[in-house]
Amino acid sequence: MKRIHNKDDIVQAGLDIILSKGFNATGVEAILKQANVPKGSFYNFFSSKEDFGLAIIDRYSSEINEVLHPIYNDESSPPLGRIKKGFETLIARFEGNDCTKGCLIGNLSLEMSDQYENVRHRLEQCLQGWTKVLSGLLLQAQRVNAIPADLDAEMLAENMIASFEGALLRAKVMKSSEPLKNFIHLYFDTYLAQKEEVK
Amino acid sequence: MKRIHNKDDIVQAGLDIILSKGFNATGVEAILKQANVPKGSFYNFFSSKEDFGLAIIDRYSSEINEVLHPIYNDESSPPLGRIKKGFETLIARFEGNDCTKGCLIGNLSLEMSDQYENVRHRLEQCLQGWTKVLSGLLLQAQRVNAIPADLDAEMLAENMIASFEGALLRAKVMKSSEPLKNFIHLYFDTYLAQKEEVK
Numbered sequence: 530m531k532r533i534h535n536k537d538d539i540v541q542a543g544l545d546i547i548l549s550k551g552f553n554a555t556g557v558e559a560i561l562k563q564a565n566v567p568k569g570s571f572y573n574f575f576s577s578k579e580d581f582g583l584a585i586i587d588r589y590s591s592e593i594n595e596v597l598h599p600i601y602n603d604e605s606s607p608p609l610g611r612i613k614k615g616f617e618t619l620i621a622r623f624e625g626n627d628c629t630k631g632c633l634i635g636n637l638s639l640e641m642s643d644q645y646e647n648v649r650h651r652l653e654q655c656l657q658g659w660t661k662v663l664s665g666l667l668l669q670a671q672r673v674n675a676i677p678a679d680l681d682a683e684m685l686a687e688n689m690i691a692s693f694e695g696a697l698l699r700a701k702v703m704k705s706s707e708p709l710k711n712f713i714h715l716y717f718d719t720y721l722a723q724k725e726e727v728k
Numbered sequence: 729m730k731r732i733h734n735k736d737d738i739v740q741a742g743l744d745i746i747l748s749k750g751f752n753a754t755g756v757e758a759i760l761k762q763a764n765v766p767k768g769s770f771y772n773f774f775s776s777k778e779d780f781g782l783a784i785i786d787r788y789s790s791e792i793n794e795v796l797h798p799i800y801n802d803e804s805s806p807p808l809g810r811i812k813k814g815f816e817t818l819i820a821r822f823e824g825n826d827c828t829k830g831c832l833i834g835n836l837s838l839e840m841s842d843q844y845e846n847v848r849h850r851l852e853q854c855l856q857g858w859t860k861v862l863s864g865l866l867l868q869a870q871r872v873n874a875i876p877a878d879l880d881a882e883m884l885a886e887n888m889i890a891s892f893e894g895a896l897l898r899a900k901v902m903k904s905s906e907p908l909k910n911f912i913h914l915y916f917d918t919y920l921a922q923k924e925e926v927k
Contacts, residue, residue: 551839553752629842635897639835640750642900643828652901680918684910687898691907692887695894698834699886701841702851708890711883719879720919 536574539564540584547585548630551640557581579645582637586651589633590658596622601662608669609676613717616693620709623697628704635694660686676721689716735773738763739783746784747829750839756780778844781836785850788832789857795821800861807868808875812916815892819908822896827903834893859885875920888915 542564546555557571557578575581600615623631634655642649663686670676676685692712699708741763745754756770756777774780799814822830833854841848862885869875875884891911898907 549842551750551752551843553750554843631838635894636838638897638901639830639838640753642903643748644750644753649901649903656898656901677918685914687907688891688895688910688914691894691898691911692891693894694897695834695890695892696887698837698893698897699855699890702837702848702855704841704848708886711887712890715884715887715919719876720914 536584539566539571539574540581540588543581544585544588544633547582548589548633548636552582552637553640579647582641582645582648583651586633586637586648586655590655593619597662601666607673607675608666609717609721612663612666612670612689613713616709616713619693620706620713623700623709624706628700628706631697631701632694635697638694656690659690663689674723677723680721685721692716735783738765738770738773739780739787742780743784743787743832746781747788747832747835751777751781751836752839778846781840781844781847782850785832785836785847785854789854792818796861800865806872806874807865808916808920811862811865811869811888812912815908815912818892819905819912822899822908823905827899827905830896830900831893834896837893855889858889862888873922876922879920884920891915 539560543555543560546560546563558568560581561568561571571581575584596618597615600618601611603611606614619632634652637648638652638656642652660683664683667676667680667682667685671678671680671682693709696708696712700706738759742754742759745759745762757767759780760767760770770780774783795817796814799817800810802810805813818831833851836847837851837855841851859882863882866875866879866881866884870877870879870881892908895907895911899905
């Protein structure tokens with residue numbers, strides 16, 4: 530019988546289950562069973578279930594950063610194209626999961642923000658970090674005149690991420706990536722397309 | 729001692745708690761205690777907790793429709809203005825709750841869609857109903873040239889609602905209505921503002 534005993538394995542098992550079922554619906558026992566860890570060892574590693582939630586967020590965040598950073602840093606593509614490719618890559622992951630699970634950050638944002646202040650702060654950090662990276666790319670896109678220069682890059686980055694999370698929410702209910710594809714089409718082909726004011 | 733014994737009171741008590749804490753974190757006992765109802769009576773009214781979840785969604789949906797329909801049907805305002813006022817009214821409610829709770833439909837979309845198929849269908853119905861109403865108003869807005877005529881009104885309606893839910897998600901984490909105000913500004917003053925293509 531395979532024996533797994535370290536903190537990382539508990540975090541990975543927890544991440545898989547919590548992405549599917551949510552934080553509150555997941556009991557510590559189910560996680561330990563999945564990770565094949567004796568019942569007593571959870572509190573050797575985590576002071577509380579909330580503390581465990583923070584470790585799950587950190588793990589998920591690292592995973593997503595490993596996916597997105599090479600895309601965002603690929604200087605052979607134009608900055609707006611990199612942003613689009615980042616979102617498309619996340620959409621492909623969602624489709625690969627049969628339009629389930631979605632984004633852990635979004636899921637826990639709605640489930641936990643009002644109840645777990647430390648979790649809320651960690652989620653805020655993740656979302657701010659993502660906003661900062663997109664904001665930098667949007668400033669570059671403005672310099673090459675790919676998007677209107679009069680838009681506030683930081684506000685726009687924050688709004689794009691929020692709208693992506695909202696499209697993911699809608700897609701999770703619809704069990705289809707259509708809302709996500711509409712997000713890509715509307716933002717990249719319409720909302721941000723370079724236009725001139727009607728005189 | 730006040731005695732409350734009917735189904736409506738259990739649904740109202742449940743709605744208040746579930747809007748704050750989520751579905752899975754709320755036990756049936758807590759709801760019955762809040763509604764001042766004997767423990768045994770829950771299953772006289774509901775066949776399961778999922779069935780109760782459906783009743784909660786219906787109640788919330790009615791409440792929101794009572795708020796939004798007079799705004800959407802106010803023919804003294806232009807159609808795009810009515811859509812904007814509808815969102816602003818929901819933002820004011822969120823601010824009135826100290827930037828907590830948010831939208832039950834959005835909250836349960838992420839928490840329950842993968843686990844409760846009947847709930848997912850009910851949420852889908854609610855979101856489709858809202859999309860249909862907005863879509864009609866957007867078509868009217870196109871007729872008076874308030875928004876670009878080449879946009880697909882139904883796709884746009886679906887995207888506006890998704891982006892609003894995403895902005896609410898972001899606002900719940902930030903504990904500020906700033907992302908919601910950015911949503912209003914970007915959609916109504918920028919993305920949908922009438923412009924001409926650069927030749």
